[in-house]
Amino acid sequence: MTETAPRPTLEAVAARAGVSRATVSRVVNGGDGVRESLVERVRQAVDELGYVPNQAARSLVTKRHDAIAVVIAEPETRVFADPFFAMQLRGISKELTAHDSQLVLLLTEGRADHARVGRYLAGGHVDGALVFSLHLDDPLPGLIQRAGVPTVFGGRPCWSEGTRASGPTVYVDCDNRGGAREAVRHLVGLGRTRIAHITGALDQTSAVDRLDGFRDVMVDVDPRLIVESDFTPGGGERAMRELLDNCPDVDAVFAANDLTAYGAMKVLREEGLRVPEDVAVIGFDDMLPVAEQTEPPLTTVRQDIEEMGRLMARLLLRGLDRRSVRDGIGGAPSSVILPTTLIHRASA
Amino acid sequence: MTETAPRPTLEAVAARAGVSRATVSRVVNGGDGVRESLVERVRQAVDELGYVPNQAARSLVTKRHDAIAVVIAEPETRVFADPFFAMQLRGISKELTAHDSQLVLLLTEGRADHARVGRYLAGGHVDGALVFSLHLDDPLPGLIQRAGVPTVFGGRPCWSEGTRASGPTVYVDCDNRGGAREAVRHLVGLGRTRIAHITGALDQTSAVDRLDGFRDVMVDVDPRLIVESDFTPGGGERAMRELLDNCPDVDAVFAANDLTAYGAMKVLREEGLRVPEDVAVIGFDDMLPVAEQTEPPLTTVRQDIEEMGRLMARLLLRGLDRRSVRDGIGGAPSSVILPTTLIHRASA
Numbered sequence: 001m002t003e004t005a006p007r008p009t010l011e012a013v014a015a016r017a018g019v020s021r022a023t024v025s026r027v028v029n030g031g032d033g034v035r036e037s038l039v040e041r042v043r044q045a046v047d048e049l050g051y052v053p054n055q056a057a058r059s060l061v062t063k064r065h066d067a068i069a070v071v072i073a074e075p076e077t078r079v080f081a082d083p084f085f086a087m088q089l090r091g092i093s094k095e096l097t098a099h100d101s102q103l104v105l106l107l108t109e110g111r112a113d114h115a116r117v118g119r120y121l122a123g124g125h126v127d128g129a130l131v132f133s134l135h136l137d138d139p140l141p142g143l144i145q146r147a148g149v150p151t152v153f154g155g156r157p158c159w160s161e162g163t164r165a166s167g168p169t170v171y172v173d174c175d176n177r178g179g180a181r182e183a184v185r186h187l188v189g190l191g192r193t194r195i196a197h198i199t200g201a202l203d204q205t206s207a208v209d210r211l212d213g214f215r216d217v218m219v220d221v222d223p224r225l226i227v228e229s230d231f232t233p234g235g236g237e238r239a240m241r242e243l244l245d246n247c248p249d250v251d252a253v254f255a256a257n258d259l260t261a262y263g264a265m266k267v268l269r270e271e272g273l274r275v276p277e278d279v280a281v282i283g284f285d286d287m288l289p290v291a292e293q294t295e296p297p298l299t300t301v302r303q304d305i306e307e308m309g310r311l312m313a314r315l316l317l318r319g320l321d322r323r324s325v326r327d328g329i330g331g332a333p334s335s336v337i338l339p340t341t342l343i344h345r346a347s348a
Numbered sequence: 349m350t351e352t353a354p355r356p357t358l359e360a361v362a363a364r365a366g367v368s369r370a371t372v373s374r375v376v377n378g379g380d381g382v383r384e385s386l387v388e389r390v391r392q393a394v395d396e397l398g399y400v401p402n403q404a405a406r407s408l409v410t411k412r413h414d415a416i417a418v419v420i421a422e423p424e425t426r427v428f429a430d431p432f433f434a435m436q437l438r439g440i441s442k443e444l445t446a447h448d449s450q451l452v453l454l455l456t457e458g459r460a461d462h463a464r465v466g467r468y469l470a471g472g473h474v475d476g477a478l479v480f481s482l483h484l485d486d487p488l489p490g491l492i493q494r495a496g497v498p499t500v501f502g503g504r505p506c507w508s509e510g511t512r513a514s515g516p517t518v519y520v521d522c523d524n525r526g527g528a529r530e531a532v533r534h535l536v537g538l539g540r541t542r543i544a545h546i547t548g549a550l551d552q553t554s555a556v557d558r559l560d561g562f563r564d565v566m567v568d569v570d571p572r573l574i575v576e577s578d579f580t581p582g583g584g585e586r587a588m589r590e591l592l593d594n595c596p597d598v599d600a601v602f603a604a605n606d607l608t609a610y611g612a613m614k615v616l617r618e619e620g621l622r623v624p625e626d627v628a629v630i631g632f633d634d635m636l637p638v639a640e641q642t643e644p645p646l647t648t649v650r651q652d653i654e655e656m657g658r659l660m661a662r663l664l665l666r667g668l669d670r671r672s673v674r675d676g677i678g679g680a681p682s683s684v685i686l687p688t689t690l691i692h693r694a695s696a
Contacts, residue, residue, distance in 0.1 A: 025612065050494045057475055065468075065471065065473075066464070066467075067468055067471075067473075076437060076438065076441045076451075077438065080428070080431075080434035080437070080438075080589045083428075086428035086429075089424060089428070089455065090424065090425065090428075092453055092556075093424045093456075093457060094457065097456070097457045097461060098462060102454060102461075102464050102465065103454070103455040103456075104452055104453070104454060104456075104468070105452075105453040105454055105455055106450060106451070106452060106453075107451040108441075108445070108451075109441060109442065109445045113445060116414070116448060116450050117450065119414075119450075120413075120450045120452070122417055123413065123415075123473075125415075125471075125473040146398045149547075198381075320380075
């Protein structure tokens with residue numbers, strides 16, 4: 001490890017500036033009630049010595065860390081394999097940086113590590129948290145509630161008994177159900193009659209809502225046309241094989257996301273079936289470059305993932321400002337549901 | 349935001365357990381000098397109330413956070429675009445999780461945000477830091493030194509005047525120069541005579557060392573056969589075009605990493621040149637699946653990236669244990685240079 005020189009102390013700064021410890025402390029914590037000429041002298045001494053205030057102590061006074069935790073309730077392998085998360089983080093990173101707030105991404109190997117994440121959140125290291133990709137029965141919401149950290153969720157949380165937060169929950173989501181309906185109606189409009197749905201992970205509300213949208217249009221559907229999957233390309237492949245085994249007359253597939261659609265199209269190609277002539281395919285997300293690089297390019301339901309990340313960060317920061325100002329004007333921030341758009345390419 | 353119920357206080361735990369505040373505090377911070385029966389009563393009260401100690405206050409006592417920061421000195425877009433970082437994080441995450449230490453990834457939009465990262469590191473939120481992908485003149489080493497945070501570096505740091513740490517620096521790296529020499533010797537052994545090198549970002553020691561290895565073998569090389577690039581696929585494409593313009597007789601390319609080799613091979617294919625018949629290509633990293641999925645599959649210098657991440661984490665944790673135990677046995681941890689291996693596939 002780098003063995004470092006001793007850190008300059010508050011005392012050293014006070015001696016250099018010719019002021020008391022208390023004055024240095026007040027300047028470091030905002031400068032309230034200190035004469036401007038003294039503030040200037042202290043700042044100069046801080047710069048010259050390279051003094052960095054001990055934030056563990058400082059934050060006990062100011063209660064702000066200028067840092068926001070991001071928790072993705074997936075193993076880190078998935079976080080880096082699914083471009084959805086990178087896009088959402090991009091939006092969050094831009095917004096936090098614009099407010100000079102540090103993005104603190106808490107990575108885990110899986111659900112067993114969530115208690116540790118809860119301890120870190122409770123530990124007074126961040127001003128708030130952005131939490132996404134929650135699954136049913138995830139202990140995180142309960143841990144976050146105990147930690148007392150202001151939180152905005154990405155995607156409507158699926159509370160189960162005992163984990164529900166006591167107050168109003170703020171989240172950012174897209175219109176999963178409406179987007180799914182539009183996709184399936186488009187397939188119906190193309191004259192398709194054996195329309196299948198490959199679901200996402202059904203312990204997540206986004207997957208449940210998209211399935212509900214599919215059912216809204218396809219009332220009394222053959223149950224074999226609904227195959228449960230998990231939002232991954234490999235899951236899409238397995239689901240498509242199952243579909244072809246059970247329903248060889250399938251003529252359209254609405255996949256719960258683009259990665260699943262990509263996996264399904266791979267199997268269709270291997271089986272010598274043409275897209276869209278034999279089987280039309282629609283995805284969800286408009287994940288670039290995936291959706292543009294499938295063969296043929298993928299018709300899909302677009303949600304603005306980066307914008308969702310940006311909005312989550314903005315709602316959280318706005319809520320934190322309200323708390324510190326305590327003016328209460330406009331009340332607490334509300335959840336936001338963003339619209340979706342069907343993007344027409346060649347696959348359906 | 350989730351408006352949460354008030355957090356249970358230390359006082360509430362003390363009342364529930366029928367002990368003093370001081371006793372609760374001692375138990376929460378390790379239990380030294382408290383009777384086992386009292387420890388048990390306090391623990392039970394903590395569990396029943398869901399009490400979480402305020403770590404900002406607690407860490408002033410214990411000086412440990414069970415959290416390690418990871419700083420990658422690249423914009424977050426690059427962190428998520430280059431699988432090198434995901435692989436290194438995989439090793440780090442496994443090792444930290446095995447020690448129940450939280451991985452805290454500090455993301456930035458670029459170098460302008462490094463001062464903020466320095467403030468977070470100085471703020472008493474982590475026990476140590478793992479820092480990689482440093483560039484020449486990066487302010488991070490100086491900021492880390494001021495922060496006084498024990499640090500292990502990934503890749504030999506390139507200190508410039510004024511940013512050098514005062515004590516010994518611990519880093520994990522691979523034998524960049526030796527690996528490069530082996531690659532170029534292999535090309536010579538194939539009878540190639542116009543061997544080019546597409547460099548990495550020359551403000552990083554890994555790129556400089558690989559260039560040195562190339563020069564070790566190719567003494568008095570035609571300077572037009574060395575083209576500066578940046579470790580990205582797009583950079584590899586641009587460099588290959590420049591090479592073909594200036595040296596149309598080039599018959600081999602040693603690329604500074606696999607992504608660069610991938611870009612170069614794309615241009616060779618577009619220009620109707622065959623790999624390896626017309627131009628042999630060797631990369632560096634053995635980044636899977638990239639190296640296996642190029643056409644033809646890529647001959648490359650393997651470094652064990654995940655293992656490097658694991659080693660960085662292990663050296664840091666070992667150093668922290670030494671500091672807290674203060675036994676001094678074995679001295680401070682030393683840097684580690686891992687060997688490389690030339691992996692023979694079809695491209696050279």
